[in-house]
């Protein structure tokens with residue numbers, strides 16, 4: 001049976017002489033494993049559209065639950081990512097995160113939109129790597145049901161949290177004087193406002209906030225720590241990205 005899907009290629013692995021095994025994200029079918037036969041041969045018509053970090057229209061042939069790519073057309077190649085090592089590394093980290101959280105055989109429209117919007121912003125240099133990374137991480141956690149508690153101090157309940165700090169183990173924001181956890185990360189009023197914005201913003205506008213460099217650095221540390229805490233694993237692509245830009 002043939003079917004056509006729009007897919008973001010999250011990962012490609014060389015298989016045999018010239019085949020690729022792909023991990024792809026689709027809005028309707030979630031995460032898929034696909035075989036792209038001959039994709040690495042010189043005359044392949046599907047080579048470009050089956051590269052990692054490409055958004056493509058794929059014609060799939062399905063037999064016994066296995067999918068083979070028969071046709072592939074690039075819809076968005078994110079060319080800007082391939083001109084900048086840090087952007088490419090960060091895009092790869094986004095891919096690894098999406099692969100971690102996307103379900104198989106279930107629709108994932110929000111993850112798809114987050115992935116495409118984030119990669120597009122990086123590729124078109126609409127925002128700095130630091131900004132897109134922090135917003136992606138917080139937004140991903142929100143979509144997956146792990147939104148950080150940001151509305152009021154989790155201890156005293158006041159919405160105007162005094163000298164806010166983030167308790168990583170609890171995923172909550174508290175006043176400096178209310179803190180109980182041993183491990184906290186500092187925030188500022190502006191960084192907290194940006195966190196609140198990212199959690200609640202419409203999907204297309206999740207990057208429409210402004211932050212000074214120091215506030216963004218604090219927000220970035222909270223976003224990354226929270227994602228790693230929730231994921232309970234390391235991401236090799238994140239380690240690579242951070243080694244590029246210490």
Ligand SMILES: [Zn+2]
Nearest residue numbers: 153156175178
């Ligand atoms: Zn408090």
